[in-house]
Amino acid sequence: MRTRPLAALAATSALVLAAGACSNTPAAPAGQGASGGAGTITFASVGSDKAGAEAAAKAFTAKTGTQVTVTITDVDNYQTTLRTQLTSGTAPDVFFTWGGDGNPMAMKVVQKAGLIADLSGYSFVKDVPEAFKSVTQVDGKTYVAPTTTAFIGAAYNTEAMEKAGWKAPTTWSDMLKLCGTAKSAGKSLFAYAGATPWNTQLIPYALTPTIVYGPNPNFASDMSEGKAKFADSGWVTAFDKYTEMYKADCFQDNSLGTTYEDALKLVGQGKAMASVQVNASMVAILQSAPDGTKLSFEPLPANDDAASTRMAAALGAAYGLNAKAKNMDGGKAFIEFLTSPEGQAVYATGTAAVPVLPASSDYKQDPALDTAVEYLKNGKSDPFMDQLWPNAKVQQTHFEVLQQLLAGKTSSVDAAKEMDKVYAEGA
Incomplete structure (x- = not known):
């Protein structure tokens, strides 16, 4: 913490x-x-x-x-x-x-x-x-x-969670249930920065290690060799789950219009319990939190088999x-x-x-990262997905289709197909 x-x-x-x-x-x-x-x-x-x-x-x-x-x-x-x-x-x-x-x-x-x-x-x-x-x-x-080595996961305000009597969920079903519980209590489980394009990618990046890259460690190379596509893979499932989170009130009101900075303030102030982020964002969360606030950084569950959960970890x-x-x-x-x-x-x-x-002896691992580091050491992590994509257009298209997806303007399959189009352009 x-x-x-x-x-x-x-x-x-x-x-x-x-x-x-x-x-x-x-x-x-x-x-x-x-x-x-x-x-x-x-x-x-x-x-x-x-x-x-x-x-x-x-x-x-x-x-x-x-x-x-x-x-x-x-x-x-x-x-x-x-x-x-x-x-x-x-x-x-x-x-x-x-x-x-x-x-x-x-x-x-x-x-x-x-x-x-x-x-x-x-x-x-x-x-x-x-x-x-x-x-x-x-x-x-x-x-x-x-x-630095970076991780993508859910940064929880443990003070707010403990005060509410809640624990970080380890399964998909428990997470959706807690989304509803938090909403009923006038809170949100996750603060979502829908108005900041780069933040929109983080939930798929947190879900696909469990759904796509764990079951098929060769998925990235399969794509580069033309043997796999976004639209024919677990990426569609991840997009479906993303939409399900949105519809299940996992995010705060006006989440599509919230900036990165404002989303982190919601977590620091205990109005939201967590935000799916890169670990470096924890420092910014604490800037708006009361003195002594503790954070923990946990994986985002993608199914109901907690043992299969993986995290994104990369340069x-x-x-x-x-x-x-x-x-x-x-x-x-x-x-x-x-x-x-x-x-x-x-x-x-x-x-x-x-x-x-x-690093020198001055470095002490932040206890908030203990879980993430264990996932890394135990081989239960996968690189950030875009680091192996062939061009910058894929990421930009990813941002665009995710905003359209949550706004109800496209489907998960069509979103994945748009990414396939620009991926096929190569380097």
């Missing part, structure tokens, strides 16, 4: 922070340590990782004294804004990048466009887990610096070095810091996450 004081310690409120950075000269081998260096480093991240990014920047300043300008942008705007900046030559030196493929700022997409630097010479490369190499490398070369935050960085030396040094034991501990603590690379 996570308490508010710990999150408050890790989080800072300013969008522009001083952070230390220095680096080797461009010709020097990467990964040999940072000393010297000058000039401001520009650094961009996304709203869900705000606390970790700012904490890393602050620690970097304290360590070296070089200034870093930090810009935080919400996910949906970030993907379009950063891509435009990279193309126009105005992008920051170091920026948040998603692993694998599947959106405009995913590693393979920006690497193919020549917008991101090769990091293969850095010492951290040898420590990248085998499971993450496919989403951090292209043709054996590493292009992003991994910072979470990762950072790339602008191939045309204004401060290349500083950018290299900041990458070194992010991948150092100190940097990994600072960032993971700030975002209530698990570091990908070896």
Whole structure:
């Protein structure tokens, strides 16, 4: 469980922070340590990782004294804004990048466009887990610096749950029953951010490990080989269950018009018991919660066989070095810091996450993540689905059809067929 004081310690409120950075000269081998260096480093991240990014920047300043300008942008705007900046030559030196493929700022997409630097010479490369190499490398070369392992599940306000006398459900039927119970009590079981497009994907991502990828571990490769489709798979079942949750009053009133920030406030204030989120969102939940509030992060049940439940777990935050960085030396040094034991501990603590690379002894796993980490260790997790999709259009179509689905403007089968169309376009 996570308490508010710990999150408050890790989080800072300013969008522009001083952070230390220095680096080797461009010709020097990467990964040999940072000393010297000058000039401001520009650094961009996304709203869900705000606390970790700012904490890393602050620690970097304290360590070296070089200034870093930090810009935080919400996910949906970030993907379009950063891509435009990279193309126009105005992008920051170091920026948040998603692993694998599947959106405009995913590693393979920006690497193919020549917008991101090769990091293969850095010492951290040898420590990248085998499971993450496919989403951090292209043709054996590493292009992003991994910072955290991310999970998708239900972030519960355990204080509110205990006060109501409820426990996190472990089966689909119990979950739907609790949705009704919460509604009758003037609450909602889940806060849903239907007005924030990237949030709409999280429930299918939480359901499909149990429904699709657990029963068929080869589903992603089957799709790439043309042997499987969304419309002929458990994805349709997941969409049906998504609609069932909506109709069963699992979400708050006006859920389709609620933003990400407002949805998290509902959980922090105990008006909603939980929200299906990435684990980094727990820090934001606590910002609107009373001191001492505890959270737990649990899987979302997809059927009535609790033993078969799985979770989505994958490379979470990762950072790339602008191939045309204004401060290349500083950018290299900041990458070194992010991948150092100190940097990994600072960032993971700030975002209530698990570091990908070896971390210093300062890192203590947030107890709220105990369940998720057990699922990961026990082989009961699957990668985020979009990291293995062939192009960014699939994710964008996913956002669109889910909004149409809950609004009653399309069916689960037709939604899946739309995704199949853009998937078939390939890379």
